[in-house]
Amino acid sequence: MDLSALFGAEDETEMPITARFNVAPTAPVPIVRVSQRRAQRVLQTARWGLLPPWATDVRAGARMINARAETVATSRAFAPSFARRRCLVPADGWFEWVKPAGKGAKQAYYMTPADGGELAFAGLWTVWGEADAKVLTCSIITTAARSTLTAVHDRMPLLLPPDRWDAWLAPAAGEESLLAPPPDDYLAGLELRPVGPAVGNVRNDGPELIAPIAADALRPPPEDPATLTLF
Structure with missing residues (x-):
């Protein structure tokens, strides 16, 4: 899919964006932001895991892959970017793991538009480092x-x-008010697709990771969704 055309953005990526089916924290991901220099949207790649100015090492970003909507406007790490550096993070979907109430292996689900369309996650961006060592x-x-x-x-x-x-x-x-969740009719267009456990290994990457599994291979749903982990 041509992301630059979909999002009306100038492509500033240094290399073509290829399909990824199992993106791990700190990996490069596409983002769409507004460039003040160009006065338009630009498509770029950024390291997943925001690095605040006081971070001493890029490894700190692994702990900052997500920002909670409830606190993003006041968080010391995220508030400056929420105020001035917001972006869209294009994606085809995302994975979650369901843990059964009793013993047993977790079941992976892939959330994706049922019509095969593209999603846009609300994101934040910043530039960390100096001179040639700058990282988006x-x-x-x-x-x-x-x-x-x-x-x-x-x-x-x-x-x-x-x-x-x-x-x-x-x-x-x-x-x-921008942090309001999308309407329920928009969410109703998402498919909750059970997939195989191979996605649990970040070294695996390919379209087979998002293939639906047979109904007889589906593990039972959880009684307590709060036991799950996001990303």
């Missing part, structure tokens, strides 16, 4: 799960329908 980094904002997604987790990425992209990318500060 990002985080994804999460919010309380809604609609059918509560069946697999109590939280979810903050999804932005296309009619919210302009407002999210605007430079104005203090717009906490």
Whole structure:
């Protein structure tokens, strides 16, 4: 898919963006942000895991892959980017793990648009480092799960329908209304697809990771979704 055309952005990526099916923290991911220099949207790649100015090492980003919607506007690490450096993080979907109430292995689910469309996660970006060592980094904002997604987790990425992209990318500060979750009818268009356990190994990557498994291989759903982990 041509992300630059989909998001109306100038492609500033140094290499073509290839499909990834199992993205781990600190990996490069595509983002769409507004470039003040170009006065338009640009498509770039950023390291997943925002690095605040006081970070002493890039490894600190592994702990900052997600920002909670409830605290992002006041967090010392994320508030400056929420006010001035917001971005869209394109994705086809995301994984969650369901832990059964009793003993047994966890079941992986892939949340993706049923019509095969693209998602946009609400994200933040910043540049860390100096001179030639500068690194573009990002985080994804999460919010309380809604609609059918509560069946697999109590939280979810903050999804932005296309009619919210302009407002999210605007430079104005203090717009906490932007953190409202998407409407339930938008979420109703998501498929909760059970997939195999191979996604649990970050070294695995390929379209087979998002293939649905047979019904007789499906493990039972959890009684307590709060036991799950996001990303």
